[in-house]
Amino acid sequence: MKTNESEYDRLLHDIYETIDNPCAWKDFCSHLRESVGAASVHLFGFDRQRDLFSWSDGFGLANAEPLERIRPLYRDDVRLSWLRAFPAGKWLHCGVELDCADDDDAGGTTGFALYPVADGHRCVALCKLVDHQRLTVILACSAQADDAPLAPAARALLERLTPHLSRAVRLYARRFALNADALAARKRAPAMLVSAQGEVLHSNEPAQQLLRATSLVRVRNRRLALTAPHHARLLEDIAVSEARLRSRANGAQAAAARFRALRIVGEKGEAARDASPDGASSASGQHEVLYAFYNVVVTPDDASAAELRAYAALTFYHPRSAPPVDEKVLAAAFDLSPAECRIALLLAEGLALKEIAAQVGVQHDTVRKQLQSIFQKTATRRQPELLRLLLNLPGGSAGAAPDAG
Structure with missing residues (x-):
């Protein structure tokens, strides 16, 4: 010393x-x-x-x-x-x-x-x-x-x-x-914290974008509104979990922590219109689907039964709210060339190598060689491993340091 x-x-x-x-x-x-x-x-x-x-x-x-x-x-x-x-x-x-x-x-x-x-x-x-x-x-x-x-x-x-x-x-x-809101926004999936009364206590920026992309979930006067019967099911689940936790029922905590899923399907043609000049919907004539995954969280364990409150921590998946891979982050983090970035982005969109070759206008072998270079630069070995990396990249603004002023 x-x-x-x-x-x-x-x-x-x-x-x-x-x-x-x-x-x-x-x-x-x-x-x-x-x-x-x-x-x-x-x-x-x-x-x-x-x-x-x-x-x-x-x-x-x-x-x-x-x-x-x-x-x-x-x-x-x-x-x-x-x-x-x-x-x-x-x-x-x-x-x-x-x-x-x-x-x-x-x-x-x-x-x-x-x-x-x-x-x-x-x-x-x-x-x-x-x-x-x-x-x-x-x-x-x-x-x-x-x-x-x-x-x-x-x-x-x-x-x-x-x-x-x-x-x-x-x-x-x-x-x-x-800023705490900026911290929450780093979680790329749309997320909300909702009380047993349906009050939205917190929502991150991706959740705000989701509200603009679909009519299957709405927030009115700080109250969550899902289509029937999902709304009633969610609030009932929170209330039942809260009652069981307050009574210290056997297995209540494990049941509350378990993840559930809601599959919310709209009518044909109900999909929200894209923000394009002509207002045309890219999903016209198709069923719109929204997934909501949630578990129930509670106030601290040392709270009295009367003070204990339960909340649903919701995470949503919707095709138009899913965050795209950020090309700038991809290029900066792994030094990919523009051509390699394009291959990676198309892979993340679900295209097969032959489809990518046809869309880009190159030979299939050229795409395979570029993929091998991407594997080397990203320290991945297989397409599933690369896809997991691509889908978990931060957004372009998430890693920016706040201005110290």
Whole structure:
């Protein structure tokens, strides 16, 4: 463990380097881990208005750490209810008696545990660097399960660094507090969260596009409207699941989590018209089909029966709402030529190689050679593997970093 002045100067330099260089956070976490003798260091942020994880970086993190251990921090773990009121800029240390004379609930706390031991790590030190109505940013140090608490010199180093960390985080706050709607929109499928009363609590941008593409699903006054009998079936399913969960019925949680599917079929010629100048429908004379996949999710397990609420997490599939493969992302990510991009796009549309050759106007062998080049550049070996990759590419705007301003 290093705690000399040169080490402090290096960490200080790392902290202020992050203001202009977001990649420097990982360097800081790596150096801090070495300096205090921790097994891992994790820096993460929350959008508190929507209770969503919004940012994460660190060094030596366990696989489960970034997502599975964050959400309980401010909502699910009753042992941490007093942490919401714990002052920003003050460190909590596991196994060290806390000086909390001003906080009766936390006074004299020893053996503090942020979350259970998992993957051999446990939290030994934690500090809320920034904590206000919209955003909370926390720095946590973890150790091996059987390690002792941080040494006094390491705790003193953390205290010295805290005001500088808080200042850097405040200057960097716009990157920490990513827009939650943008995060939801990264899920490419249309998605909605719906209550037992049919109220739409959240819908992402693809869902908004879906509403413009079909009449088989509508939202009126924030209420979901599906065609009969699917609407009644969905709301009844949520209500029954909620009642069974409230009564702690045997198998209620497993039944709620199970995915269901609704196949909603419109009348012939009912398909929504494309946004073309003449308004002609590309699906005229055919049955329009919409698939809705959903499971039932609930409020935290520690909620009382009277407070428990159930919601349907819906994901839709509709031919005209299915996101196309983004050619720009494909070319930028894998350095495909324009001809190779075209082959990949036609494959994703379901065309066979002979059909692609006829449409492009080249020999079948030419298409096969281009496909082999695509396999090599994308590190895939077979068409099913390539198709899975193509259908899971991000949209062109999903990976764009927000303007730091």
